[in-house]
Amino acid sequence: MENALVRINEITLEGFKNTLYGVVQMPSSLSKTFASQQPDVLGIYGQNGSGKTAVIEAMSFIQRLLKGEKLRPDTQHYISKEQGTCVITASFDISAEGRNLRVEYRVELKRVGDDNFIIESESLSAKIWNGEKFNKKKLLLKFSDVTEGTAFEPNYRFDDLVKDNDKNELNLGVAVLLALKEHRSFIFNEESRKVFFSASKSVTSEYAFLIHVLYRYARYNLFVITNQNAGLISLNLLPISYRLETEDTIERGYLPIRLSEPSLVDQKRYDLILQIIPQLNGVLCQLIPDITLGVYNIGEQLLKNGTVGHKIQLISIRGNVKIPLKYESEGIIKIISILNALMYVFNNPSSCLLIDELDSGIFEYLLGEVLLFFSKNAKGQLVFTSHNLRALEILPKAGVLFSTANPKNRYIRLRDVKKNNNLRDFYLRSIKLGGQSEDIYAETDTTEIGRAFRRAGKVVQNGEDN
Numbered sequence: 001m002e003n004a005l006v007r008i009n010e011i012t013l014e015g016f017k018n019t020l021y022g023v024v025q026m027p028s029s030l031s032k033t034f035a036s037q038q039p040d041v042l043g044i045y046g047q048n049g050s051g052k053t054a055v056i057e058a059m060s061f062i063q064r065l066l067k068g069e070k071l072r073p074d075t076q077h078y079i080s081k082e083q084g085t086c087v088i089t090a091s092f093d094i095s096a097e098g099r100n101l102r103v104e105y106r107v108e109l110k111r112v113g114d115d116n117f118i119i120e121s122e123s124l125s126a127k128i129w130n131g132e133k134f135n136k137k138k139l140l141l142k143f144s145d146v147t148e149g150t151a152f153e154p155n156y157r158f159d160d161l162v163k164d165n166d167k168n169e170l171n172l173g174v175a176v177l178l179a180l181k182e183h184r185s186f187i188f189n190e191e192s193r194k195v196f197f198s199a200s201k202s203v204t205s206e207y208a209f210l211i212h213v214l215y216r217y218a219r220y221n222l223f224v225i226t227n228q229n230a231g232l233i234s235l236n237l238l239p240i241s242y243r244l245e246t247e248d249t250i251e252r253g254y255l256p257i258r259l260s261e262p263s264l265v266d267q268k269r270y271d272l273i274l275q276i277i278p279q280l281n282g283v284l285c286q287l288i289p290d291i292t293l294g295v296y297n298i299g300e301q302l303l304k305n306g307t308v309g310h311k312i313q314l315i316s317i318r319g320n321v322k323i324p325l326k327y328e329s330e331g332i333i334k335i336i337s338i339l340n341a342l343m344y345v346f347n348n349p350s351s352c353l354l355i356d357e358l359d360s361g362i363f364e365y366l367l368g369e370v371l372l373f374f375s376k377n378a379k380g381q382l383v384f385t386s387h388n389l390r391a392l393e394i395l396p397k398a399g400v401l402f403s404t405a406n407p408k409n410r411y412i413r414l415r416d417v418k419k420n421n422n423l424r425d426f427y428l429r430s431i432k433l434g435g436q437s438e439d440i441y442a443e444t445d446t447t448e449i450g451r452a453f454r455r456a457g458k459v460v461q462n463g464e465d466n
Contacts (some may be wrong), residue, residue, distance in 0.1 A: 004096035005350045006217040007040070008381055015086035015408070016058050017078055017091050019051040022410030026381065027398040040381040041374050043391045044411070045427070046403025047441050049179050051410045052385040056356040058088045059224050059383075065107060065122070066218035067184040068193070075109065075183065076117040085110045085120065089433065092362055100129035103210055107185070110145075119179065124187055126210065140207040143179070143186040152186065157207075161195060168195050188215055220252050221351040223341040228358055233333050236260035236326060241341040242276050259326035259333070262298055262313045270310045274347070280339050287339075287366065288332060292317045293325070331361030342370075345380035350382040359388035375399060392424035402427070404438035412438055 011024040028040045044052045050143040057078065064071055079086045089106040096183045103126045110120040123142040127134040142153040152158055162169035170281070172404060175191035178184055186192055188211060196208040223241055232239050244251040255272060257263050265273070281292045298311040314325040325333065338355060359367050368390040375395055376380055392400060397417050404412055414436060417426055431441040 004094060004213045004217075006213060006221065006351070007093045007395070008090065008352055008383075009054060009093050010089075010091040011059065011104060012089040012091075013051075013054060013086070014056055014088075015053045015080035017051070018049065018407055019078070019410045020080065020083065020407040021249060022051060022054075022403075024055055024383075024401060024411050026383075027396070028460065029297045030276075030398055039375050039378045040380075041190070041371065041378065041395060041399050042383045042401060043371070043395055043399060044383070044385045044401045044403065045387075045389070045392070046300060047405070050405065050442075051407070052403050053227065053356050055383070056224060056226055056354050056385060059090070059222075059354050060226055062090045062107070063218045063222050063224050066188050066214050066222075068184060068189040068215070069185040071109075071117075071119070075117065076111050079109050079117060081111070082177035092214065092217075094213055097209060101126045101210070102129065102134055103214070105214065117183070118145050119183060119185070122185055122187055124207065124210065126207075133309075135371040139188055140210070145180065165278045165382060168198075171195050171311075173197070186212060205454065220250050221348065223345065223351075223353040223355075224336060225341070225353070225355040227356050229305070229337060230334065230357065233330060233337065235309060238325070238333060238337055238339055240276065241339065243344045244271070244275055251334045257312075257314055259314065259324070262311050264301060264303070264309050264311050266303060266309050270312065273312070276340060279343065280336060283343060284336065287335060287370070290318050291328075293336060294322065294458070296322070329361065331363065334361050344384075345382060346374065349379040351379075352383065354383040356385050357387070358384035359386040359390075362388075364388055364390045367391070371395060380416065389424045389427070392427055393422060395423075397423060402440050404440050405442040406438045409438055412436065412440075414440075 007028065008026055009029045010026065013019045013022045013024075023045070024042075025084045026040055026042055031038075044055060046052050059152055060079045061075070061078075074358055085108060087106065087108045089104060091104045092361035093104060094101050094103050103124065105122070105124055107122040108120045110118050112118055119144065121144040124140045125137050127137040128141055129135075139154065140321060141157065143270065144153075158172075171191050172195055173278060175186055175189055175195070176192060178189055193211060193215065196211055198291065211286065220243065223243075225241060229241075230240050238257045240255040240257065242251070242255055244252065251272065255276070257265075257273070277293050277295060285292055294315045294317050296315050298313065300308050301311050303309040316325050316328050325336075338353075341353050345351045366390055367386075371391050372394045401408055401411050402421060414423070414426065414430060416435070417423060427440075430436050
């Protein structure tokens with residue numbers, strides 16, 4: 001199970017933020033090859049406020065649920081007020097234990113008043129690839145926010161687990177309470193997983209291994225980097241996304257290090273930093289010539305718990321010149337924050353990095369070079385949003401998705417693109433002239449923009465709107 005291949009196939013949003021309906025298909029999903037290990041890079045482009053970021057944020061919700069973690073307290077603000085509910089569906093191609101399957105995880109969230117929400121239902125389904133096509137989709141497990149009846153469907157699965165086993169019934173009851181109270185997944189929370197994994201009957205094993213595979217994928221191989229990371233960098237905090245693997249353990253997480261002043265870290269974090277930095281430097285000096293990252297150890301200091309910590313400062317090194325990293329550009333700091341994740345995804349086919357505004361602070365030509373190399377050689381999957389149109393000159397047509405002005409059909413690929421067309425020019429021409437299945441730009445009027453600025457100026461100067 002640890003060697004299972006997992007690839008995102010498709011993401012569907014319904015009622016998530018300003019996206020009433022939208023389907024995001026990975027480039028590899030357009031081919032007829034199951035779980036293709038070809039380079040799989042997808043850029044999402046479009047007008048401000050047209051649903052690009054929603055894809056990344058929705059997958060951050062999916063990751064939390066698959067890991068059995070709580071959803072964020074402000075989740076209700078992501079649920080469409082118009083519909084009152086939202087549905088996120090993530091489809092994965094999984095090759096494991098000699099089987100090829102397309103597995104679908106679906107979660108429905110519902111607003112409860114203005115300040116709360118519930119996970120109204122979640123389900124896990126699968127269909128088996130027989131070598132030529134997929135068999136009929138089969139519901140493996142479904143949980144609903146209900147006050148009566150069994151904990152989940154199909155009923156025979158519940159009966160099989162609790163029959164002559166009071167402990168399993170008790171643990172499942174605890175899992176239900178945790179799911180309802182703490183906004184966690186019932187299917188993937190720790191108490192449920194214990195029951196599923198401990199059961200040995202065949203009726204259970206057909207879905208227990210999929211739960212395990214998706215849990216490990218979300219915990220160790222899925223990287224979701226939202227704009228919150230950019231906000232932390234602006235606040236002089238460097239969140240290094242990392243994954244380190246040894247013979248015995250896998251270390252995966254985000255390592256926050258202060259930039260504005262020296263950081264006091266415990267021995268474990270200090271050792272992690274010393275492991276990560278040489279890996280980063282191997283690639284960093286190729287992306288940004290003549291620069292490497294270093295650690296200036298100010299000295300040991302006793303921590304509150306009585307253990308010894310280290311007071312450190314990250315520095316950039318250019319030849320013999322060493323300066324605190326905080327004085328480097330925001331673009332360099334951002335590259336450092338995501339570089340370890342990029343390196344892992346480049347080399348591992350069962351991994352995916354989703355990142356919002358990849359281009360922020362990064363030189364246009366460098367962005368193009370990185371995307372060109374990834375699109376030809378990366379083993380894992382990369383999904384990003386961007387405003388920099390350089391990628392449109394680099395990626396193939398299948399590798400670019402455009403958000404539209406229609407919230408009921410939010411994501412499309414451009415049609416009628418010829419092989420000799422420059423996709424960047426074609427996109428800009430489509431904005432001006434149309435010709436696509438949906439409007440890809442909500443029209444703005446430069447004359448009206450100018451009038452709005454002049455009216456605003458009068459309000460500022462005279463205190464009134466004339």
